[in-house]
Amino acid sequence: MIETSRIEKRPGIMVAFDMEDVPSAIRLAEELSAADGNFAIKIGRPLEMQTGKEVISKVRDATDLPIVYDGKIADIPYISAKIAEIAYGAGADAVIMHAFVGADVMREVVNLGMGDVITVIEMTHPGSVEYLGHFSEKLIRKTSEIGVDGIVLPATRPERVSALSGLLNGDSDSETYIISPGIHAQGAEPGDAIVNGSDYEVVGRAIYQSEDPKESAEQIYRQAISRLGGV
Numbered sequence: 001m002i003e004t005s006r007i008e009k010r011p012g013i014m015v016a017f018d019m020e021d022v023p024s025a026i027r028l029a030e031e032l033s034a035a036d037g038n039f040a041i042k043i044g045r046p047l048e049m050q051t052g053k054e055v056i057s058k059v060r061d062a063t064d065l066p067i068v069y070d071g072k073i074a075d076i077p078y079i080s081a082k083i084a085e086i087a088y089g090a091g092a093d094a095v096i097m098h099a100f101v102g103a104d105v106m107r108e109v110v111n112l113g114m115g116d117v118i119t120v121i122e123m124t125h126p127g128s129v130e131y132l133g134h135f136s137e138k139l140i141r142k143t144s145e146i147g148v149d150g151i152v153l154p155a156t157r158p159e160r161v162s163a164l165s166g167l168l169n170g171d172s173d174s175e176t177y178i179i180s181p182g183i184h185a186q187g188a189e190p191g192d193a194i195v196n197g198s199d200y201e202v203v204g205r206a207i208y209q210s211e212d213p214k215e216s217a218e219q220i221y222r223q224a225i226s227r228l229g230g231v
Protein backbone atom coordinates (compact mmCIF):
# COMPACT_ATOMS: atom_id res chain seq x y z
CA MET A 1 0.00 0.00 0.00
CA ILE A 2 1.33 3.44 -0.88
CA GLU A 3 0.47 6.04 1.71
CA THR A 4 1.55 9.66 1.83
CA SER A 5 3.08 10.82 5.06
CA ARG A 6 1.61 13.97 6.58
CA ILE A 7 5.01 14.65 8.10
CA GLU A 8 7.11 16.34 5.44
CA LYS A 9 10.84 15.71 5.29
CA ARG A 10 11.95 19.31 5.74
CA PRO A 11 13.36 21.33 8.64
CA GLY A 12 10.88 22.08 11.37
CA ILE A 13 10.08 21.95 15.06
CA MET A 14 8.14 19.11 16.64
CA VAL A 15 6.60 20.46 19.81
CA ALA A 16 6.55 17.91 22.63
CA PHE A 17 3.22 18.05 24.45
CA ASP A 18 4.21 16.68 27.87
CA MET A 19 2.16 19.15 29.89
CA GLU A 20 -0.29 17.56 32.30
CA ASP A 21 -3.03 20.07 31.67
CA VAL A 22 -5.35 19.12 28.82
CA PRO A 23 -6.94 22.58 28.21
CA SER A 24 -3.49 24.16 27.82
CA ALA A 25 -2.55 21.41 25.36
CA ILE A 26 -5.64 22.13 23.26
CA ARG A 27 -4.93 25.86 23.40
CA LEU A 28 -1.34 25.37 22.25
CA ALA A 29 -2.46 23.05 19.44
CA GLU A 30 -4.81 25.78 18.19
CA GLU A 31 -2.15 28.46 18.50
CA LEU A 32 0.47 26.40 16.67
CA SER A 33 -1.93 25.94 13.75
CA ALA A 34 -1.57 29.66 13.09
CA ALA A 35 2.13 29.86 13.94
CA ASP A 36 4.77 30.93 11.45
CA GLY A 37 6.97 27.93 10.60
CA ASN A 38 6.90 24.19 9.99
CA PHE A 39 5.49 22.52 13.10
CA ALA A 40 4.34 19.10 14.22
CA ILE A 41 2.99 17.96 17.58
CA LYS A 42 4.27 15.04 19.65
CA ILE A 43 2.00 13.76 22.42
CA GLY A 44 3.88 12.06 25.24
CA ARG A 45 2.77 9.76 28.03
CA PRO A 46 2.42 12.45 30.77
CA LEU A 47 -0.34 14.09 28.69
CA GLU A 48 -1.83 10.84 27.42
CA MET A 49 -2.15 9.54 30.99
CA GLN A 50 -4.49 12.39 31.89
CA THR A 51 -7.38 11.08 29.78
CA GLY A 52 -6.07 8.16 27.75
CA LYS A 53 -6.43 8.13 23.98
CA GLU A 54 -9.14 10.84 24.07
CA VAL A 55 -6.50 13.53 24.38
CA ILE A 56 -5.12 12.49 21.00
CA SER A 57 -8.59 12.96 19.49
CA LYS A 58 -9.04 16.31 21.22
CA VAL A 59 -5.72 17.59 19.87
CA ARG A 60 -6.70 16.15 16.45
CA ASP A 61 -9.92 18.21 16.52
CA ALA A 62 -7.97 21.34 17.45
CA THR A 63 -5.38 21.33 14.66
CA ASP A 64 -4.44 20.12 11.19
CA LEU A 65 -0.77 19.81 12.17
CA PRO A 66 0.69 16.28 12.09
CA ILE A 67 0.36 14.47 15.42
CA VAL A 68 2.89 11.93 16.66
CA TYR A 69 2.06 9.61 19.57
CA ASP A 70 5.23 9.09 21.60
CA GLY A 71 4.41 5.91 23.48
CA LYS A 72 7.94 4.58 22.91
CA ILE A 73 6.29 1.27 22.23
CA ALA A 74 8.46 -1.69 23.24
CA ASP A 75 6.41 -4.84 23.66
CA ILE A 76 5.76 -8.13 21.87
CA PRO A 77 4.54 -7.76 18.27
CA TYR A 78 0.83 -8.29 19.07
CA ILE A 79 0.71 -5.76 21.92
CA SER A 80 2.91 -3.21 20.13
CA ALA A 81 0.63 -3.29 17.09
CA LYS A 82 -2.43 -3.03 19.35
CA ILE A 83 -1.07 0.12 21.05
CA ALA A 84 -0.20 1.65 17.67
CA GLU A 85 -3.64 0.79 16.27
CA ILE A 86 -5.35 2.56 19.18
CA ALA A 87 -3.18 5.67 18.72
CA TYR A 88 -3.81 5.83 14.95
CA GLY A 89 -7.51 5.23 15.54
CA ALA A 90 -7.62 8.17 17.94
CA GLY A 91 -6.08 10.47 15.33
CA ALA A 92 -2.31 10.08 15.46
CA ASP A 93 -0.46 10.33 12.14
CA ALA A 94 2.61 8.56 13.51
CA VAL A 95 3.72 6.48 16.47
CA ILE A 96 7.15 6.26 18.07
CA MET A 97 8.43 2.80 18.97
CA HIS A 98 11.77 1.40 20.07
CA ALA A 99 13.95 -0.25 17.44
CA PHE A 100 15.86 -2.41 19.94
CA VAL A 101 12.84 -4.68 20.50
CA GLY A 102 13.55 -6.30 17.14
CA ALA A 103 12.65 -6.46 13.48
CA ASP A 104 9.57 -8.62 14.09
CA VAL A 105 7.98 -5.95 16.26
CA MET A 106 8.84 -3.16 13.80
CA ARG A 107 7.39 -5.15 10.89
CA GLU A 108 4.17 -5.86 12.78
CA VAL A 109 3.60 -2.15 13.40
CA VAL A 110 4.66 -1.08 9.87
CA ASN A 111 2.38 -3.72 8.37
CA LEU A 112 -0.67 -2.14 10.00
CA GLY A 113 -0.38 0.47 7.23
CA MET A 114 -2.36 2.93 9.34
CA GLY A 115 0.23 5.71 9.58
CA ASP A 116 3.89 6.57 10.00
CA VAL A 117 6.25 4.57 12.19
CA ILE A 118 9.16 6.36 13.86
CA THR A 119 11.79 4.23 15.58
CA VAL A 120 14.10 5.28 18.40
CA ILE A 121 17.70 4.56 17.37
CA GLU A 122 19.70 6.44 20.02
CA MET A 123 18.29 8.47 22.89
CA THR A 124 19.38 11.83 24.26
CA HIS A 125 20.41 10.87 27.81
CA PRO A 126 23.89 9.48 28.68
CA GLY A 127 22.53 6.05 29.70
CA SER A 128 21.30 5.49 26.17
CA VAL A 129 24.80 4.65 24.98
CA GLU A 130 25.89 2.88 28.17
CA TYR A 131 24.79 -0.53 26.94
CA LEU A 132 23.24 -0.03 23.51
CA GLY A 133 25.53 2.56 21.90
CA HIS A 134 27.29 0.02 19.72
CA PHE A 135 24.04 -1.14 18.16
CA SER A 136 22.89 2.15 16.64
CA GLU A 137 24.46 1.55 13.20
CA LYS A 138 22.93 -1.92 13.04
CA LEU A 139 19.52 -0.60 14.11
CA ILE A 140 19.59 2.11 11.42
CA ARG A 141 20.37 -0.44 8.70
CA LYS A 142 17.58 -2.70 9.90
CA THR A 143 15.00 0.11 10.08
CA SER A 144 15.94 1.24 6.55
CA GLU A 145 15.47 -2.32 5.32
CA ILE A 146 12.05 -2.56 6.99
CA GLY A 147 11.03 0.82 5.60
CA VAL A 148 10.10 2.87 8.64
CA ASP A 149 9.11 6.49 8.00
CA GLY A 150 11.24 8.26 10.59
CA ILE A 151 13.93 7.75 13.21
CA VAL A 152 14.99 9.44 16.46
CA LEU A 153 18.58 10.65 16.84
CA PRO A 154 19.91 12.77 19.75
CA ALA A 155 20.45 16.53 19.35
CA THR A 156 22.54 16.21 22.52
CA ARG A 157 25.15 14.31 20.47
CA PRO A 158 25.34 16.25 17.17
CA GLU A 159 28.30 14.18 15.99
CA ARG A 160 26.11 11.08 16.23
CA VAL A 161 23.32 12.82 14.29
CA SER A 162 25.87 13.56 11.57
CA ALA A 163 27.37 10.06 11.46
CA LEU A 164 24.10 8.15 11.73
CA SER A 165 22.07 10.38 9.38
CA GLY A 166 24.90 9.84 6.90
CA LEU A 167 24.15 6.11 6.97
CA LEU A 168 20.53 6.82 6.17
CA ASN A 169 21.29 9.40 3.53
CA GLY A 170 23.86 7.12 1.93
CA ASP A 171 20.73 5.95 0.19
CA SER A 172 20.06 9.21 -1.66
CA ASP A 173 16.44 8.30 -2.31
CA SER A 174 15.81 7.96 1.40
CA GLU A 175 12.55 9.61 2.38
CA THR A 176 13.08 8.71 6.01
CA TYR A 177 12.89 11.80 8.19
CA ILE A 178 14.92 12.34 11.34
CA ILE A 179 13.58 13.85 14.56
CA SER A 180 15.95 15.02 17.31
CA PRO A 181 15.04 15.90 20.88
CA GLY A 182 17.35 17.58 23.37
CA ILE A 183 17.01 21.31 22.62
CA HIS A 184 17.40 23.73 25.56
CA ALA A 185 16.18 21.65 28.56
CA GLN A 186 18.65 18.87 27.78
CA GLY A 187 21.49 21.16 26.71
CA ALA A 188 21.50 21.35 22.90
CA GLU A 189 20.95 24.62 21.03
CA PRO A 190 18.35 25.24 18.30
CA GLY A 191 19.85 24.10 15.01
CA ASP A 192 22.43 21.69 16.49
CA ALA A 193 20.67 18.66 15.01
CA ILE A 194 19.27 20.26 11.85
CA VAL A 195 22.69 21.43 10.66
CA ASN A 196 23.88 17.86 11.09
CA GLY A 197 21.21 16.28 8.92
CA SER A 198 18.13 16.09 11.12
CA ASP A 199 14.73 17.33 9.90
CA TYR A 200 12.75 18.12 13.04
CA GLU A 201 14.09 19.29 16.36
CA VAL A 202 11.83 18.14 19.19
CA VAL A 203 11.27 20.80 21.84
CA GLY A 204 9.13 20.37 24.93
CA ARG A 205 9.75 22.29 28.16
CA ALA A 206 11.37 25.29 26.46
CA ILE A 207 8.05 25.82 24.68
CA TYR A 208 5.19 24.61 26.87
CA GLN A 209 6.69 25.96 30.12
CA SER A 210 7.43 29.37 28.63
CA GLU A 211 5.24 32.44 29.17
CA ASP A 212 4.21 32.59 25.52
CA PRO A 213 4.52 29.09 24.04
CA LYS A 214 3.53 30.08 20.50
CA GLU A 215 6.07 32.90 20.43
CA SER A 216 8.76 30.59 21.88
CA ALA A 217 8.01 27.95 19.23
CA GLU A 218 8.28 30.53 16.43
CA GLN A 219 11.49 31.92 17.87
CA ILE A 220 13.14 28.50 18.22
CA TYR A 221 12.03 27.65 14.68
CA ARG A 222 13.62 30.85 13.34
CA GLN A 223 16.83 30.24 15.30
CA ALA A 224 17.15 26.66 14.03
CA ILE A 225 16.41 27.57 10.42
CA SER A 226 18.77 30.55 10.44
CA ARG A 227 21.66 28.19 11.14
CA LEU A 228 21.08 26.57 7.77
CA GLY A 229 22.01 29.94 6.28
CA GLY A 230 20.10 32.08 3.85
CA VAL A 231 16.67 30.66 4.56
Ligand code: FNU
Pocket residue numbers: 016017018044070120122123124125152154181182183185186202203204205206
Ligand atom coordinates in the same frame (compact mmCIF):
# COMPACT_ATOMS: atom_id res chain seq x y z
P1 FNU B 1 12.21 18.43 26.48
N1 FNU B 1 12.54 12.28 23.84
C1 FNU B 1 13.75 12.66 24.39
N2 FNU B 1 14.86 11.91 24.13
O1 FNU B 1 13.85 13.66 25.10
N3 FNU B 1 11.30 10.81 22.45
C2 FNU B 1 14.84 10.80 23.35
O2 FNU B 1 15.87 10.18 23.14
C3 FNU B 1 13.60 10.40 22.79
C4 FNU B 1 12.46 11.16 23.02
C5 FNU B 1 11.31 13.06 24.06
O3 FNU B 1 13.48 17.88 27.05
C6 FNU B 1 10.91 13.18 25.54
O4 FNU B 1 10.07 12.12 25.90
F1 FNU B 1 13.54 9.32 22.00
O5 FNU B 1 11.29 18.99 27.52
C7 FNU B 1 10.20 14.52 25.56
O6 FNU B 1 8.86 14.35 25.14
O7 FNU B 1 12.46 19.40 25.34
C8 FNU B 1 10.90 15.34 24.49
O8 FNU B 1 11.51 14.40 23.60
C9 FNU B 1 11.96 16.27 25.01
O9 FNU B 1 11.38 17.21 25.86
